[in-house]
Amino acid sequence: MQSKTLIVLLMVTMAVATESPVLQQLRNKLAQNDNYNSQLVELLELSLAGGQLDKVFELLQKMVDDLTGQINAANLDHASRMAAFESSIEQLEANLASLSSEVQSNNRKIGDITQAISTLTSTSVAVKKQLETINQREEQIRDNRQREVQALETKQSAGAKILAALEDIHDRLVKAVLSNTGSFLEESEKQEMIKQVKKELGRTHPLALLLEFSSKFDEATAKRAIELIEQIIASIKEGQVNRESNQTAVEENFNSLVNEVTVVRDKLQQDNQKTTSALKNKQNDLKITQRRNKQLQQNEANTQQLLETTRVQKDLYDSNFRSNASKREGQLNSLKTALQILRDNEQALKK
Ligand SMILES: *[C@@H]1O[C@H](CO)[C@@H](O)[C@H](O)[C@H]1NC(C)=O
Ligand SMILES: *[C@@H]1O[C@H](CO)[C@@H](O)[C@H](O)[C@H]1NC(C)=O
Numbered sequence: 001m002q003s004k005t006l007i008v009l010l011m012v013t014m015a016v017a018t019e020s021p022v023l024q025q026l027r028n029k030l031a032q033n034d035n036y037n038s039q040l041v042e043l044l045e046l047s048l049a050g051g052q053l054d055k056v057f058e059l060l061q062k063m064v065d066d067l068t069g070q071i072n073a074a075n076l077d078h079a080s081r082m083a084a085f086e087s088s089i090e091q092l093e094a095n096l097a098s099l100s101s102e103v104q105s106n107n108r109k110i111g112d113i114t115q116a117i118s119t120l121t122s123t124s125v126a127v128k129k130q131l132e133t134i135n136q137r138e139e140q141i142r143d144n145r146q147r148e149v150q151a152l153e154t155k156q157s158a159g160a161k162i163l164a165a166l167e168d169i170h171d172r173l174v175k176a177v178l179s180n181t182g183s184f185l186e187e188s189e190k191q192e193m194i195k196q197v198k199k200e201l202g203r204t205h206p207l208a209l210l211l212e213f214s215s216k217f218d219e220a221t222a223k224r225a226i227e228l229i230e231q232i233i234a235s236i237k238e239g240q241v242n243r244e245s246n247q248t249a250v251e252e253n254f255n256s257l258v259n260e261v262t263v264v265r266d267k268l269q270q271d272n273q274k275t276t277s278a279l280k281n282k283q284n285d286l287k288i289t290q291r292r293n294k295q296l297q298q299n300e301a302n303t304q305q306l307l308e309t310t311r312v313q314k315d316l317y318d319s320n321f322r323s324n325a326s327k328r329e330g331q332l333n334s335l336k337t338a339l340q341i342l343r344d345n346e347q348a349l350k351k
Helices: 003-011 021-031 035-050 053-179 187-201 206-213 219-344 346-350
Strands: none
Touching: 021 035, 021 219, 021 346, 035 053, 035 219, 053 187, 053 219, 053 346, 187 206, 206 219, 219 346
């Protein structure tokens, strides 16, 4: 009850409260154990005792109007607060749905990235293996070449040694043929020559056999030996030249093999670089997406929590409102009942 109303009621109050059937009726209808009603009955008793019935009607009517106004205002406020709750809840539900669909699409994205990483990883392993193979291949080509060069050097230097020995024998024979008139080469010199030829050309070489088995090492034999030596020298020289010129072709072949290997290796190295950098990017993507998803899931949980809290708040507010509303309805009914009783007994009270 408003204090202004209370003061006015008190102003019309007289000191003595008299028992009357009307007041008895009011007490029966209203008093009970309701605080508001017992205050109302008390005030009406005091006011009626003062005898200003018209004023009492007027005030009661004003109280009814005030309370009705309050009820209407509270209903409007309730409607707008409930609408605000509904709208918050709808907004939170929409946020939750969009967060959850974003989490799902991020999960799919994480799956795709993981798949791509696995593919790239096996590609990377394969490319690295190919690189290793091509490097081994190049090493093998270079080793082979090295061995060829060494074999050639060995052959050429052996050839050169034989040539030098044969040229020496040749010169001695020529000198002997030119200068000799009677006895020919000393037996010891002949034996030394045979030994040298056997050593350089082998013990069954025709030249060795010719020198060894000639019964007489005369001028004719020497001339045949010189001829034979000249043929052998020419053939060894030809062999040396052939080997040298063959090396040009071998060298070209080697270079083209090395070039092929280099081209393949360059391409593999590019592939390797591309794969490695793609892998790095994907791993980075994965980290970012996982971090983002963690954040989204956190937001989702927070939104869910807020939604539940808002629903609870809404229910609590609504039930508080209903309890307040039912109190106000009760007060309004009490006022109306009091007014009705007073009207019904207006004549009696005026006496
Ligand atoms: C020339 O080189 C080829 C290939 O390396 C080889 O098969 C051939 O015997 C060589 N010829 C000579 C005369 O060395
Ligand atoms: C209900 O009434 C109490 C006491 O007057 C007030 O504090 C509260 O805000 C009211 N609640 C609603 C929902 O009207």
